[in-house]
Amino acid sequence: MKINFPHRQFAHCESGVTANLLNYHGFPCSEAMAFGIGGGLFFAYVPFVKINFLPLTTYRIGPGSIFAKATRRLGIKVIKKKFGSPESAENELDRLLEAGRPVGAQTGVFWLPFFPPAYRFHFNGHNLVVIGKEGSDYLISDPIFEETVRCPAADLRKARFAKGALAPKGRIYYIEKMPVHFNLPKAIESGIRDVCRVMLKVPLPLLGVRGIRLLARQLAKWPDRFGEKQSLLHLGHVIRMQEEIGTGGAGFRFIYAAFLQEAAGVLENDRLIDLSRRCTAVGDLWRDFALLASRVCKGRAVGQDSFDHLAALLSSCAVHEEALFEDLRSALVR
Amino acid sequence: MDDNLERELVAMVIDLCNVEDILPEDVPLDVPMIGPESPLGLDSLDALEVVVAVQRSYDVRIGGENSSREILQSFTTLADYIRLKQQEDA
Numbered sequence: 002m003k004i005n006f007p008h009r010q011f012a013h014c015e016s017g018v019t020a021n022l023l024n025y026h027g028f029p030c031s032e033a034m035a036f037g038i039g040g041g042l043f044f045a046y047v048p049f050v051k052i053n054f055l056p057l058t059t060y061r062i063g064p065g066s067i068f069a070k071a072t073r074r075l076g077i078k079v080i081k082k083k084f085g086s087p088e089s090a091e092n093e094l095d096r097l098l099e100a101g102r103p104v105g106a107q108t109g110v111f112w113l114p115f116f117p118p119a120y121r122f123h124f125n126g127h128n129l130v131v132i133g134k135e136g137s138d139y140l141i142s143d144p145i146f147e148e149t150v151r152c153p154a155a156d157l158r159k160a161r162f163a164k165g166a167l168a169p170k171g172r173i174y175y176i177e178k179m180p181v182h183f184n185l186p187k188a189i190e191s192g193i194r195d196v197c198r199v200m201l202k203v204p205l206p207l208l209g210v211r212g213i214r215l216l217a218r219q220l221a222k223w224p225d226r227f228g229e230k231q232s233l234l235h236l237g238h239v240i241r242m243q244e245e246i247g248t249g250g251a252g253f254r255f256i257y258a259a260f261l262q263e264a265a266g267v268l269e270n271d272r273l274i275d276l277s278r279r280c281t282a283v284g285d286l287w288r289d290f291a292l293l294a295s296r297v298c299k300g301r302a303v304g305q306d307s308f309d310h311l312a313a314l315l316s317s318c319a320v321h322e323e324a325l326f327e328d329l330r331s332a333l334v335r
Numbered sequence: 336m337d338d339n340l341e342r343e344l345v346a347m348v349i350d351l352c353n354v355e356d357i358l359p360e361d362v363p364l365d366v367p368m369i370g371p372e373s374p375l376g377l378d379s380l381d382a383l384e385v386v387v388a389v390q391r392s393y394d395v396r397i398g399g400e401n402s403s404r405e406i407l408q409s410f411t412t413l414a415d416y417i418r419l420k421q422q423e424d425a
Contacts, residue, residue, distance in 0.1 A: 118371055147405060241379050292387050295380035301353060
């Protein structure tokens with residue numbers, strides 16, 4: 002049994018899953034639009050939460066939030082479930098598939114055999130859509146792959162119940178009912194305001210622009226605090242495979258820039274076009290930081306490529322993001 | 336293609352990533368560029384270096400809504416993508 006699900010490949014899993022599910026249910030949506038309405042852009046540096054024994058640094062909001070916020074802002078009714086046992090989780094998934102319903106699922110990448118070995122690391126926030134079952138294989142629309150893939154039931158079970166940080170606990174989600182009418186401009190504005198708030202106004206030093214500044218201050222002290230080997234491990238962790246290899250976390254800024262460009266058309270607000278360009282430029286700054294960091298990690302650094310210089314680059318990212326989101330907030334006031 | 340872009344990219348990557356003991360002409364073009372199967376031993380940090388170098392040298396941006404995983408599959412896929420973007424921008 003296979004649901005006729007239009008699979009599209011995207012750069013990031015959850016915004017891709019959200020866009021593909023919305024598209025299946027009759028709401029044409031790009032990845033950038035799903036990411037933007039879902040308020041996906043974020044920054045947090047949380048030294049006391051460890052991923053692979055290293056501090057959590059994230060350039061996006063937590064797993065599940067993009068889908069939850071995007072659907073809520075569009076007035077879509079969704080169902081989310083977690084499970085106490087793999088058996089009940091699998092039975093419910095099978096029941097939903099039999100009913101012809103594509104089902105989003107949170108999984109641990111390490112246990113998914115269709116990932117090439119180079120990408121199978123311990124990250125439990127990977128999203129995909131299960132679109133059918135043939136024999137003991139599930140059929141899966143994973144938006145970071147070009148085509149749909151197959152996954153043995155035993156492997157998907159392990160991936161859905163992977164242990165550790167962000168453990169999915171069998172989490173699934175699906176669209177129950179679409180509204181008759183969508184208020185897209187209102188959803189876009191709400192998504193933008195949310196991102197501006199979390200980047201600028203949340204009074205916690207770990208989050209948003211404050212979090213970038215905290216990371217800059219701490220990063221400058223890493224060589225003295227941790228020694229060379231641990232400092233390089235921490236640095237590599239900040240920039241490694243945040244959403245797409247080769248962007249060092251900047252990719253989310255590029256996706257958000259594409260969202261602002263689309264939003265400019267929907268809201269008929271030309272200021273967003275300029276802000277989209279600035280968001281791309283901020284992404285380039287993040288990538289410059291990541292490039293220097295990777296050279297330090299690889300021992301290819303020359304001249305000023307020190308932790309102090311990296312901290313200064315991060316501070317520059319903070320300055321530009323603060324100005325960008327202040328201007329973005331004011332661009333909505335008409 | 337006869338513009339030798341693939342070999343140019345191999346030479347660039349070997350130089351950028353300080354790969355030793357391998358000649359550009361000995362590197363297969365259709366094998367994985369990144370990961371444990373890469374004959375050059377490149378990882379995700381090297382990928383960042385490659386992506387930025389391609390943007391600077393060829394004015395072609397990788398990342399964001401296009402998938403760098405697909406583009407960086409091999410030197411052939413990378414060269415094809417650069418040619419495609421250059422044609423679109425011409």
